Amino acid sequence: GVQGAEAVLAGLDEQQRAAAAAVRGPVCILAGAGTGKTRTITHRIAYGVHAGVYVPEQVLAVTFTARAAGELRGRLSALGVGGVQARTFHAAAMRQLRYFAPRVLGGPMPELVENKLRVVAGAATRHRLTTDRASLRDLAGEIEWAKTTLATPDEYPARARAAGREAPFEAAAVAAVYASYEQAKQREGALDFEDLLLVTAYALEEHRDVAQEVRGQYRHFVVDEYQDVNPLQQRLLDAWLGGRAELCVVGDPHQTIYSFTGADPDYLLGFADRYPDAEVVKLERDYRSTPEVVGLANRLIGMAPRRTGLPGLRLLGQRAAGPEPRFVEHPDEPTEAAAVAAMCRALVDSGLPAAEIAVLFRINAQSQVYESALADLGVPYVLKGGERFFERPEVREAVLLLRGAAAGRDDGGPLVPAVRDVLASVGWVEHRPPPGGAARDRWQSLSALVDLAVDLVAEQPDLTLAGFVAHLAERANAQHAPTVQGVTLASMHAAKGLEWDAVFVVGLVDGVVPIAQSLARPAAVEEERRLLYVAVTRAREQLTLSWSLSRQPGGKRSRPRSRFLDGLAPDTAEQRARARRSPARRAEVQLDGAAGERFERLRAWRAATASAASVPAYVVLNDATLQAIAESRPASLTELSALPGIGAR
Ligand code: ATP
Ligand code: MG
Helix, strand or coil: CHHHHHHHHHCCCHHHHHHHHCCCCCEEEEECCCCCHHHHHHHHHHHHHHCCCCCHHHEEEEECCHHHHHHHHHHHHHCCCCCCEEEEHHHHHHHHHHHHHHHHHCCCCCEECCCHHHHHHHHHHHCCCCCCHHHHHHHHHHHHHHHHCCCCCCCHHHHHHHCCCCCCCCHHHHHHHHHHHHHHHHHHCEECHHHHHHHHHHHHHHCHHHHHHHHHHCCEEEECCHHHCCHHHHHHHHHHHCCCCCEEEEECHHHCCCHHHCCCCHHHHCHHHHCCCCEEEEECEECCCCHHHHHHHHHHHHCCCCCCCCCCCCCEECCCCCCCCEEEEEEEHHHHHHHHHHHHHHHHHCCCCHHHEEEEECCHHHHHHHHHHHHHCCCCEEECCCCCHHHCHHHHHHHHHHHHHHHHCCCCCCHHHHHHHHHHCCCCCCCCCCCCHHHHHHHHHHHHHHHHHHHHHHHCCCCCHHHHHHHHHHHHHCCCCCCCCCEEEEECCCCCCCCEEEEEECCCECEECCEHHHCCCHHHHHHHHHHHHHHHCCEEEEEEEEEEEECCCCCCCCCCECHHHECCECCCHHHHHHHHHCHHHCCEEEECCCCHHHHHHHHHHHHHHCCCCCCCCEEEECHHHHHHHHHHCCCCHHHHHCCCCEECC
């Protein structure tokens, strides 16, 4: 009712409330990390439902990962709202297509391509290309990019050239492989992930009855992380909308981390042009992180070369002061991992739940060394927050057994002991994680099922085993994994939208962050900077950034610290020594025209703000530089050094 609706708005600040209360018509929230975008859309939906404007089942909220969809549903249910469809683009498309496949495709839902690289390899062989795993992956990446940007094989070469793509083969060869890949899939009657979206959009565009049904079902649309929407997803979204404007998008252009695979932040930035009557809301207050973390995030993104048209999105920390972010250098990777594991252990021993800690890395291959370091110290961990949870063999087996037990019982007896009994029959023992990778993973999955039962019973005391099994089926269908207790090990990409009390961002060496493949292209390096911005803004309180000088113990200590840390972290002993040796590091000033007086002012300003941070190696003081300084008013030498015309030579 109305009272419920008002209570929902009470949890928001004034700007957030303006967005949440605009339940009809186009709304766009453009704001930085931790400012409450996801919270605002959640409250907006809850408000719309409580105010009687939305029927929950008619709201489709699109999120970026299954985990984010699960979180959104969780937050909604805490606000007393159930039934809203919160899904990824893929999950939403899959569900619709499964229903419409007989009508649109003349048969049941096709299978998904099981091993994409195998199909790509077959296509490459047809064109006599010699490939290895890396070039196959690149080829698959090119095909994916072409499909998400809606380029046909014929269009690929020109589009790839315009976008500055780098493929392992000539564009014509890539296009030929792309065409063969499509044919091979068609012969097998299989779809890949992009096809799911394409075919669903096609069904809506070409089948009037399908469109009518889907558009009747879904009347209000919300898209989180809209900065990373790609043309293919936008096409599907447009097909869903069918010209209506019942759309709310939220995003942060500084968190665009998928432009390499086709995402385009211009959909977000151009929203107000597309919908001139849109309510556009900017949020600045960061509710997630301490001012220390916020400050670091601001400095990191402030050092990016300015992109025209990008609105200034500085964050204003709202929380009480916390510990300074820590920067730690290690001799080698195992030492770094052991140190991170020891800090996790200490945090857990001091009472922080392991689920409130995350270790974030750039490439999945880095996770192994952290897995073993955490296991050595007996710290429970989960990889990527338990995606594909319901596909794990132990979970499938447990669900089957639970279903069997539910069928054999009459709808009586408390749930939690019943679940424990069933799991005990497959060797699960409470409170005793077995040592070793696979056995431990298995134990954790099964424990997550018990924890879920405990949580559910707290809300619904008379939940039966059959009810629990039905709940599991629903979650499996929505790919909504239960929370697995443990330190999260995740890639920076997978961490988007999430938050933890303590975050360790590891492996910060040049060639990893930014990743080696990006170094030749400035735009790609900038995407890596945004990725690091995403990673550091996940921390509520404690943030530790670390790197190691060599990969192996005893190896040559030759890996330079990530360039993004220059100006954020204190200079290393090595850098200070180099600065003393090289006169080029000393500030050197070239004056042009009558800038002498202004230079005096600059020098005074510089003296006032000088800190331990690195000193710009040179300042070219012409009118353009002064203009840039006047415009952006750098608050530190670090920010000054990042301006064009000023920097390390
Ligand atoms: P990201 O860009 O990383 O996805 P976001 O803008 O979606 O961030 P949220 O996850 O919605 O931010 O919010 C960040 C944190 O701040 C959450 O813990 C949220 O509950 C809290 N928060 C947001 N707004 C408020 C508010 N008005 N009052 C109290 N807490 C808030
Ligand atoms: Mg969010």
